[in-house]
Amino acid sequence: NAGVTQTPKFQVLKTGQSMTLQCAQDMNHNSMYWYRQDPGMGLRLIYYSASEGTTDKGEVPNGYNVSRLNKREFSLRLESAAPSQTSVYFCASKTSDRAFVGHSNQPQHFGDGTRLSIL
Amino acid sequence: AQTVTQSQPEMSVQEAETVTLSCTYDTSENNYYLFWYKQPPSRQMILVIRQEAYKQQNATENRFSVNFQKAAKSFSLKISDSQLGDTAMYFCAFMKPPETSGSRLTFGEGTQLTVNP
Numbered sequence: 421n422a423g424v425t426q427t428p429k430f431q432v433l434k435t436g437q438s439m440t441l442q443c444a445q446d447m448n449h450n451s452m453y454w455y456r457q458d459p460g461m462g463l464r465l466i467y468y469s470a471s472e473g474t475t476d477k478g479e480v481p482n483g484y485n486v487s488r489l490n491k492r493e494f495s496l497r498l499e500s501a502a503p504s505q506t507s508v509y510f511c512a513s514k515t516s517d518r519a520f521v522g523h524s525n526q527p528q529h530f531g532d533g534t535r536l537s538i539l
Numbered sequence: 540a541q542t543v544t545q546s547q548p549e550m551s552v553q554e555a556e557t558v559t560l561s562c563t564y565d566t567s568e569n570n571y572y573l574f575w576y577k578q579p580p581s582r583q584m585i586l587v588i589r590q591e592a593y594k595q596q597n598a599t600e601n602r603f604s605v606n607f608q609k610a611a612k613s614f615s616l617k618i619s620d621s622q623l624g625d626t627a628m629y630f631c632a633f634m635k636p637p638e639t640s641g642s643r644l645t646f647g648e649g650t651q652l653t654v655n656p
Contacts, residue, residue: 451642460548462630462646470642478643508582514642527574527634528644530584 423447426511426531433501433538441496441534443511451514452494453478453528454486456507463510469494501538509534541566541633545647552621553655559606560616560650562631568592571635573607573614574644578628587629590614621654628652 424445433439445452450471455463455478465478469488483505485497494513498505512528542565552558564573575587590598590607597605602622606615618625631647 453643455646460648462543462545462648463644464646465643468643510584512584526586527572527589527632527642533582 424511424513424529424531426509426534428534429532430535431537433498433536435501435503435538437501437538439498439501439536441498441509441511441536442493443495443531444493445511445513445529446492447513447515447529448491449513449515449529450491452488453512453514454484454494454496455510455512456480456505457510457533458507466496466509503538505536506538507536509536541568541635541645543631543633543645543647545629545631545650547650548648549651549653551653551655552618554621554623556621557617557619558621558652560618560629560631560652562614562616562647564612564614564631564633564645564647566612566633566635568635571633573605574632574634575603575605575614575616576630576632576646577625578630578649579624579626584630588616618652623654623656626652626654 427442453468454466457463464480467486469475472491487495511531514528544563571592573590577585577587588600602619604617628649633645
């Protein structure tokens, strides 16, 4: 099925280790996003990429880096993991502006999330 | 910056009854979009309903409807004839028009809804 694929689904790290979360979409979407979800705080935007070759900071970018490898892939890297980065991470992608304004189209399509625990 | 507030961390309802989830937001924009997402235990993010701010008519999708009060900056979700499968975390979300915002979504804190048999 077409959609947004995140790998891995679960990961446990030790403090100070590095890790890259992978995200790929096969819907030919231009924009891609990384969010983190923490209890009582909803989803918060870490970084986004409005188009291939561009990236911008979101609400909570500290401690993360991203790479828009090509139109399909948008990775999130933790260079030195900290316990405060324990969270569920979601990748999302967005259809074109013209398609979005159509009735009932989704603003963003989400992956199934990665649960990351840092000890 | 936009903010979205959901003041009800948890709610419960009996099967077949009606429940309303609250959401307020703060923005200086005149044109924007509002959404309700459902997140069941599977962690999937499922779009429930959307509302364009320029539309006065409240959106409805089967058993789900909204009460959009633009002046009050309020956007509540009503679930009628609640079903056990409605048990989930519900998020309210805000988005400025795509051409101005990079289509960034701002989410509320979430409301955990439990439907009891």
